[in-house]
Amino acid sequence: MRLLTAFLALSFFCSCSAVQEKELKSEKKEIQKEEATIKAILKPLAAKGIEVKEVKELKDSPVEGLRTFEVTLIDKKNSRVIKKYLWLSKDNRYLVLDLFELKQEGKNVVLSQVKPKESVIPLKQDLSWLKKIEEELNKENIPHILGNGKNKIYVVWDVYCPFCFNHFKKVAGEKLKELDLQIHLIPLPVHGEKSIKGFVYFTQMARKEGMKEAMTDMFSKGEGNFLKFDNVFSKEVNEKYSKIPKKEREELEKFYKKLQKELLSYNIHATPTIIYIPPTEKDKGYVFVGFKPFEEVLKMK
Structure with a gap:
């Protein structure tokens, strides 16, 4: 009887294991199928230089009732890794x-996107072209440096950039000393003729007053309000x-138009854009589209 009981128990265990193994294989196959479907849906991103590297389902979905898949994308054009979530209904219909x-x-009702903690991870890229840009700025006597600290950060900006306006006071004030910064401001006229004229006019101000003084003077015209500043x-x-x-004006207009084309050719197309080359590197570094706290930028190796 004991032998029979043991045999039945062993038989039951083996059959359960076989069923579980079969279920696991089936489940794995189903997940692979869904991951392949998601990859196929995202395939058109390749036209924008974005490659789907990985799709994996999270064991614990942050949203009840939906299966969550984390997608890892390689954005070659902007030298960064993008992580985002996609969701499937449990019946796989939506x-x-x-x-x-x-x-x-x-x-107020506040909307916040559900996304991975690190949704954008920059990749190192060749930034040797920055030297050429800086040489051109120096040659044309374009004031563009704030501070003389040991930590060099490049900021691509526009005189009519609302983010530049909003962050200038903090960056050019306490952060400049606190982080021992040397900020190299690279002009990019993103608003066409309006920006070009603005930069030409600002250049005259900076040559007379100095870079920091000219920026302080210019941005003070808004009294803290960007729309007012823009208008004034x-x-x-x-x-x-x-x-x-006239001669000076035309030369500067020509220079800023040329600089605009150059920066666009290096895929620099937005303001602000933060560029950082770690001290351990010669020409390789990171490009952050949009504002990023300088404390975080300086941590990049």
Whole structure:
């Protein structure tokens, strides 16, 4: 009887193991099929230089009722890794490309995208072209440096960039000394003729007053309000632009148009863009599109 019981128990265990193994294989096959489907859906991103590197399902979905897949994308054009979530309904009938969490803050409803903690990871890239750009700025006597600290950071900016306007006071003030910074401001006229005229006019200001003083003077015209600054400074530029000597004005216009084309050819197309070459590197570094706290930038190796 004991032998029979033991045999039955062993038989049951083996049959359960076989069933479980079969189920696991089936489940794995199903997941692989779903991952392949997601890859196929995202395949058109290849036209933009974005490659789907990996798709994996998370064991613990952050959203109840939906299966969560983490997608890793390689953005070759912008030298970065992008991680994002996609969701599948449990019956596999619905795919959700983006999901937002709703939070009530007082009388306001705040939307925040559900995404991995590190959703964008920059990749090192060749930045040897920066030397050429800086040589051109120096040759044309374009003031563009704030501070003289040991930590060099490049910021691509525009006189009419709202983010540059909002961050200038903090960056050019306490952070400049606190982080021992030397900020090299690379002009990129993103708003066409308006920006070019703005840069030409600002260059005259900076040559007379100095870079920091000119930026402080220029941005103070908004009294903390970007729309007001945009209106006041644009009006001032238009009224006084013709007073800049014609030859000087035309040379600067030509230079800024050329610089714009050069930066676009290096895939620098937005302001602000933060560029950083770690001290251990000669020409390789990181490009961050949009503002990123300088403390975090300086941690990059």
